Amino acid sequence: MKETSLRFGPDGNLIGTVARPAVPAPTGLGVLLLNAGIIARIGPHRLNVRLARHLAERGIPSLRFDVAGLGDSGPSSSGLPWERQAVADLRAAMDCLEKESRARRFAVIGLCSGADTGYAAALEDERIAALVMIDPYIYPTLRSRMIHLTSRIRERGLFTAVGSWARRQMKRASERLGSSSSASSGMSLPRYSRNAPSRDEFGNNLQRLVQRGVGIYMIYTGGARDYYNHQGQFASAFSRWPFASQIQCEYVPAFDHMITAIGGQRLLLSKVAGWLDRAFAEPASAPAKTAQASPAQHGVENERQV
Amino acid sequence: MSTSSTPLRFGPPGRELFGICHEAEGRPHASALLFSPFGQEAIRSHRMFRVLAERLARAGVTTLRFDHYGSGDSAGDDEDVTLGGWQDDALVAHRELQRLAPGTPTLWLGLRLGATVAGLASSRAQPEPTRLVLWDPVLNGADYLARLRDRHRLAVEQGFGTRWDRIAAMLGDDAPLADGEALGFATPAQLVRELQALKPAVLQSSLRLSVVIVSSPLTRREAEQLASERISVLSVDNELEWTSNEAMNTALVPNDVLRLLVKQADELQ
Numbered sequence: 001m002k003e004t005s006l007r008f009g010p011d012g013n014l015i016g017t018v019a020r021p022a023v024p025a026p027t028g029l030g031v032l033l034l035n036a037g038i039i040a041r042i043g044p045h046r047l048n049v050r051l052a053r054h055l056a057e058r059g060i061p062s063l064r065f066d067v068a069g070l071g072d073s074g075p076s077s078s079g080l081p082w083e084r085q086a087v088a089d090l091r092a093a094m095d096c097l098e099k100e101s102r103a104r105r106f107a108v109i110g111l112c113s114g115a116d117t118g119y120a121a122a123l124e125d126e127r128i129a130a131l132v133m134i135d136p137y138i139y140p141t142l143r144s145r146m147i148h149l150t151s152r153i154r155e156r157g158l159f160t161a162v163g164s165w166a167r168r169q170m171k172r173a174s175e176r177l178g179s180s181s182s183a184s185s186g187m188s189l190p191r192y193s194r195n196a197p198s199r200d201e202f203g204n205n206l207q208r209l210v211q212r213g214v215g216i217y218m219i220y221t222g223g224a225r226d227y228y229n230h231q232g233q234f235a236s237a238f239s240r241w242p243f244a245s246q247i248q249c250e251y252v253p254a255f256d257h258m259i260t261a262i263g264g265q266r267l268l269l270s271k272v273a274g275w276l277d278r279a280f281a282e283p284a285s286a287p288a289k290t291a292q293a294s295p296a297q298h299g300v301e302n303e304r305q306v
Numbered sequence: 307m308s309t310s311s312t313p314l315r316f317g318p319p320g321r322e323l324f325g326i327c328h329e330a331e332g333r334p335h336a337s338a339l340l341f342s343p344f345g346q347e348a349i350r351s352h353r354m355f356r357v358l359a360e361r362l363a364r365a366g367v368t369t370l371r372f373d374h375y376g377s378g379d380s381a382g383d384d385e386d387v388t389l390g391g392w393q394d395d396a397l398v399a400h401r402e403l404q405r406l407a408p409g410t411p412t413l414w415l416g417l418r419l420g421a422t423v424a425g426l427a428s429s430r431a432q433p434e435p436t437r438l439v440l441w442d443p444v445l446n447g448a449d450y451l452a453r454l455r456d457r458h459r460l461a462v463e464q465g466f467g468t469r470w471d472r473i474a475a476m477l478g479d480d481a482p483l484a485d486g487e488a489l490g491f492a493t494p495a496q497l498v499r500e501l502q503a504l505k506p507a508v509l510q511s512s513l514r515l516s517v518v519i520v521s522s523p524l525t526r527r528e529a530e531q532l533a534s535e536r537i538s539v540l541s542v543d544n545e546l547e548w549t550s551n552e553a554m555n556t557a558l559v560p561n562d563v564l565r566l567l568v569k570q571a572d573e574l575q
Binding site: 003004005006007015017038039040041042044045046049064071072074155222223225226253254256257258259260261262263265 | 311313314322324326346349352353356377378381384458461462465466467472476480487490491492551
């Protein structure tokens with residue numbers, strides 16, 4: 001394995017590190033590793049470095065990089081808003097990894113905001129053949145709300161938990177009165193501050209991606225358990241879309257949002273590498289733009305118990 | 307506005323270090339080597355170091371920030387981190403800085419355990435750094451280990467939104483309660499032994515001309531006792547929490563301390 005740190009991008013403002021395997025796998029797959037929030041490209045607790053080296057041992061090259069303005073990367077001259085710039089930078093990173101390795105199709109691994117960026121880029125760039133999304137957007141269901149309330153009653157007692165629930169409902173009602181258009185189809189997320197697309201928009205876009213052959217692996221952590229708290233929640237929230245059975249989605253209560261425990265980090269590496277192995281077991285038979293060698297058809301063991 | 311910076315990988319094969327050189331604007335009148343702290347503290351202070359390096363470069367100081375072995379973007383695993391190894395890395399990075407800005411007076415500037423490493427390694431550097439600036443150095447290793455343990459526990463509790471005992475009850479064998487780690491990073495046995503042997507007198511005896519900046523009330527009393535003819539101690543009222551998981555969506559760039567640090571480099575002229 002060899003690592004090279006470099007500048008790239010149209011402005012030469014982006015900085016990243018390419019990890020090249022000693023013996024590249026014949027799959028033509030390259031992996032992009034993204035910032036999580038404002039954490040630099042090494043990732044929370046250096047998770048991206050660990051992932052990059054673990055993947056290189058399995059023959060998969062990767063580029064971990066900072067989007068414009070974060071980590072070590074300089075600002076862009078484009079004037080794009082942050083979300084659009086992150087997508088543009090991810091596409092520049094694919095150009096870079098394409099040049100630096102033999103990768104012709106890509107998997108994007110992102111946690112939290114990194115998952116959001118990977119998803120947005122996949123809608124625009126057909127070179128993306130797989131998404132690994134850790135704590136992506138969450139869509140609560142009646143059952144997840146009941147589980148949350150029950151666990152709060154158990155932990156805090158009936159009076160405190162119900163009082164806190166009632167206050168939240170009143171606040172939500174007053175917010176609805178104050179705003180006629182809800183971005184989340186009435187499924188507002190208490191204290192969940194990410195700017196999530198509506199369930200319909202997210203569902204329709206995931207359907208497009210799956211139809212294109214993009215493999216998608218979602219992991220929800222125990223750190224999100226106020227909103228996502230049982231196996232099957234994703235499939236249940238998107239049950240009316242055909243793709244729901246083709247996306248592998250796991251709830252791993254032993255992970256916190258930032259995968260703090262070292263044992264949890266090792267488990268994550270093994271889950272992600274195992275999924276990529278299964279999804280890309282065969283060499284790419286065609287250029288990336290027709291990447292219908294369909295990883296979506298492989299890793300479809302939905303919502304396994306862990 | 308960013309200054310010109312170049313990513314580098316240097317050092318011996320198998321122990322390659324990642325660094326970023328921020329080239330001085332105009333002719334450099336000094337050079338600076340920046341030492342990051344350990345583990346999560348390094349992640350949390352990354353932004354501060356970048357801003358500091360850019361300000362130093364604008365002030366005419368060629369600045370190299372680097373990741374020690376087993377940290378950041380450098381080679382190695384955190385399981386292999388030792389205080390001795392990090393001191394050797396400091397000397398390698400110092401040589402790299404001499405190559406980048408030959409003949410300039412050199413400032414070493416470290417935060418937390420990075421400051422301690424700078425202090426311990428400085429007398430072995432050739433040429434010796436002109437000045438050391440140590441910001442909240444770790445003076446008592448046993449206290450530091452205890453603090454890491456406490457903050458690890460707090461971070462896990464915050465991560466799961468509930469108390470330690472409830473996490474254990476909820477997750478059973480999967481509960482993230484292992485020894486030998488702190489806030490997502492390993493604390494290997496050799497490092498623990500080296501930290502347990504670290505006392506204020508150990509660092510004090512290694513220091514030449516140094517400035518110690520204290521912003522943490524946790525180390526204020528011990529740090530103030532370091533003051534001597536060789537060692538100035540400056541206190542600032544800016545309590546910062548580096549030992550925390552809550553790095554997401556949080557910027558920590560304390561302007562007053564950064565001004566003080568840049569002034570230390572200006573004084574080398």
